[in-house]
Structures are given as C-alpha cells and as structure tokens.
Amino acid sequence: MVRLITHNMLACHVKNCTKDNFPLSFSDVELVVRPAPENLEFIQRFLPKLDWSALVDTARSLGDESLPEQMPDQWTEEQLKALHHVLMELHVEEGNMTCRGCGHVYPISNGIPNMLLAEHEVGR
Numbered sequence: 001m002v003r004l005i006t007h008n009m010l011a012c013h014v015k016n017c018t019k020d021n022f023p024l025s026f027s028d029v030e031l032v033v034r035p036a037p038e039n040l041e042f043i044q045r046f047l048p049k050l051d052w053s054a055l056v057d058t059a060r061s062l063g064d065e066s067l068p069e070q071m072p073d074q075w076t077e078e079q080l081k082a083l084h085h086v087l088m089e090l091h092v093e094e095g096n097m098t099c100r101g102c103g104h105v106y107p108i109s110n111g112i113p114n115m116l117l118a119e120h121e122v123g124r
C-alpha cells in the first residue's frame with residue numbers, strides 16, 4: 001500500500017538522477033481512505049522526518065487541502081488529526097508516480113508500487 005508517509009520518503013533511484021528526483025508526482029490515481037488507529041504521539045515524533053512542502057504539495061495534488069502551507073510551530077489536536085489522516089489513511093491503490101527529473105514512471109497496482117528499474121537505469 002502506498003501511503004503518503006511512505007511516499008514522503010521515496011526518491012527516484014534511476015542512476016544519475018539527482019535533480020528534481022523528489023517528490024515523485026502522482027497521476028491517474030485511485031485513492032482509498034482506510035481508517036487507521038489514531039496515534040498522535042507517533043505522528044508528532046515523525047514530524048522532524050517529514051519533508052513538509054513535498055507532503056503539502058502531494059496531498060493537494062490528491063485533493064486534500066487540510067494541511068497548512070507552513071508546518072505549524074504549535075500543533076493543535078485538530079491539526080495533528082488532519083496530518084494523521086493524510087499520512088496514514090490515504091492509500092493510493094492504483095496510479096503512477098513520475099520522477100520530475102528523469103521522467104521515470106513507477107506504476108502502482110493493487111496498492112503495490114513497482115520500484116524496479118530497467119537494466120540500463122540501474123547504477124554501477
């Protein structure tokens with residue numbers, strides 16, 4: 001399953017692709033919402049690991065406008081709940097993730113991202 005908490009960690013790994021290789025852009029997405037147990041402490045601990053602007057842009061590209069442009073300094077419970085929803089409950093079941101740098105397309109099928117590369121795209 002591709003949740004935004006995972007997507008926020010994914011960069012293109014085609015060899016020599018180092019520019020604009022994050023975040024991957026979603027397209028043709030089929031989105032499913034699955035309620036997940038709320039663990040706001042976990043969400044709070046995860047904050048330093050997030051690339052906030054990538055997360056906000058990605059959530060907006062999927063039609064979720066609940067996150068503020070700037071990461072709040074002081075979080076309200078309401079805001080943490082919105083973040084929990086975006087990170088943990090939005091699942092991309094089908095679609096594509098495209099690298100803005102090299103154009104490589106990582107397809108998602110049945111919730112599984114295909115991160116494999118063709119022979120010529122692998123580094124070494």
Ligand SMILES: [Zn+2]
Pocket residue numbers: 012013014017021099100101102103104
């Ligand atoms: Zn790339």
